[in-house]
Amino acid sequence: MTRLSVDAAKGRVRAPLGSRVAARSRAPRHAALAALLILAGTACGGHASAGTAGSAGVGDRLFPALGNGGYDVTHYDLDLDYVPETNRLAGSAVVTARATQGLSRFDLDFAGMTVRGATVDGAPAEVARDGAELTLTPDKPIAKGRTFRAEVAYDGVPRTIEDDEGAVEGWVETDDGATALGEPTGSMTWFPGNHHPSDKATYDITVAVPKDADGDPYDVVSNGELVAEEDRGDRVVRHWRTEEPMASYLATVAVGTFDITRTRTSDGLPVYLAVDPEEAEGADGIEELVPEVVDWASERFGPYPFSSTGAVVDHLPGLGYALETQTKPYFDSAPDETLVVHELAHQWFGNSVTPRAWKDMWLNEGFATYAEWLWQEDRGGRTAAQTFASFYDGTHPESEGIWDFPPAEPPGAGEVSAPPVYGRGAMTLHKVREAVGDEAFFSILRTWTERHRHANADTAQFIALCERTSGKDLTALFTTWLRKEGRPEHI
Structure with a gap:
């Protein structure tokens, strides 16, 4: 994620749209599931069963309630029906998972909307809710090691989460539709799941949308590749598939009116670009820029890790940030x-x-910030050393606040996207580059992306890789730049 200005809040969502029309009929799967779930009820019955309850939360220091214990999700199949005029969403989420313990019941993270019922392996399951915890008790206990399927039917108006500074995430209305933005907790507002980055899965996301008054369908853009599109008369259904594992905070759906461009990189990688017509002039050139950046980064960091790339350029200028939604980064307006x-x-x-845990977000933001420095350097602009110096002496416009806390030790959930994670994280990487030399440094980056491709990793693993590759003890460097309070006295 990138804030457009480091000290600016991400902005507040605009007021709801004025005119509303009645919601239309839901997709067929919703009706079929609803008929089955009449038998399920919604109160926890408490019948005895073998196994134990999966934990609520995975023990993340910064987000203790996020994620759930007792299972590992392998796939999400989301069947959604959305009406922009009413901002109502009807959903059926099929969560395929493997039990890592014997389960008498288990939790899913889900905030808001109305749960109509649930099944586990086709049998009605008891449902209970407590805040953002949705607890399912299956008809029979689930044995350790067994793969199971939980299906949840739900509907309503999805929430937009807003923090004390006005930063918004979740299901955010735009002037012609909505967009789903998940970092760090927003994905649980539009589908139930194991919403912690340590549990990655593949996705099928199918979205039905109506046609407007002129008979034109709304566009729907999501992660991965568009594998099917169907016109059902009053609605159009689009099916997107992500075959590489994805953390839930990177899942997205953007509904609205877009100019769609399909092209390819020099290596033949498909590029899918969706640009709001109101941003078309400012986004002129993005069709060439995205493939160029992907080609450059592939040389620097190793092969591109997904089967397609692209971008969504929306018209939501009050949002105030961009997000790295998988395969198609989201921009609230034309980006630089x-x-x-x-x-x-x-x-x-x-x-x-x-990252395995949210405290290691510097592995995301420090690296992406340093990529900016490398891009400028490789194109004859400021060198990374010059950019480092401007951050250190405070003359860089994004240097404010970088000494507030050590980048690997964010004090709370609100600091995972704060300046030290970005600027001082990038400075740490530059100090590693100086210490080990360019050959070893870029070997480290390529090895890191190859060794942990589509997986999770943490700071300790990165330090170990740096020391193993360089043959140097880098304890003092990482202690100074990642873990010590305040501005280092010597550079």
Whole structure:
């Protein structure tokens, strides 16, 4: 993620649209599931069963309630029906998972909307809710090691989460539709799941949308590749598939009116670009820039980790940030060149190689920020050393606040996207580059993205790789730049 200005809040969502029309009929799967779920009820019955309850939360220091214990999700199949005029969403989420313990019941993270019922392996399951915890008790206990399928039917108006500074995430209305933005907790507002970055999965996301008054369908853009499109008369259904593992905070759906461009990189990688017509003039050139950045980053960081790339340029200027949604970074308005570099660099650092815990976000943001420095350096602009110096002496416009806390020790959930994670994280990488030399440094980056491709990793693993590759003890360097309070006295 990138804030357009480091000290600016991400902005507040606009007021709801004025005119509304009645919601239309839902997709067929919703009706079929609803009929089955009449038998399920919604109260926890408490019948005895073998196994134990999966934990609520995975023990993340910064987000203790996020994620759930007892299972590992392998796939999400989301069948959604959305009406922009009413901002109502009807959904069926099929969560395929493997039990890592015997389960008498288990939790899913889900905030808001109405749960109509649930099944586990086709049998009605008991449902209970407590805040953002959705607890399912299956008809029979689930044995350790067994793969199971939980299906949840739900509907309503999805929430937009807003923090004390006005930063918004979740399901955010735009002037012609909506967009789903998930970092760090927003994805649980539009589908139930195991919403912690340590549990990555593949996705099928199918979205039905109506046609407007002129008979034109709304566009729907999501992660991965568009594998099917169907016109059902009053609605159009689009099916997007992500075959590489993805953390839930990177999942997205953008509904609205877009100019769609399909092209390819020099290596033949498909590029899918969706640009709001109101941003078309400012985004002129992005069709050439995205493939150029992907080609450059592939040389620097190793092969591009996904089967397609692209971008969504929306018209939501009050949002105030961009997000590295997998395969198609989201921009709230026409982005500048370095912002495109930053979000595309995240496809390697954060999306493919994902932190095991939120405290290690510097592995995302520090790397993506340093990619900006490298891009400028490689194109004859300021060198990375010059950019480092401007951050250190406070003359860089994004240097404010970088000494507030050590980048590997964010004090709370609100600091995972704060300046030290970005600027001082990038400075740490530059100090590593100085210490080990360019050959070893870029070997480290390529090895990092290859070794942990589509997986999770942490700071300790990165330090170990740096020391093993360089043959040097870098304890003092990482202690000074990642973990010590305040501005280092010597550079």
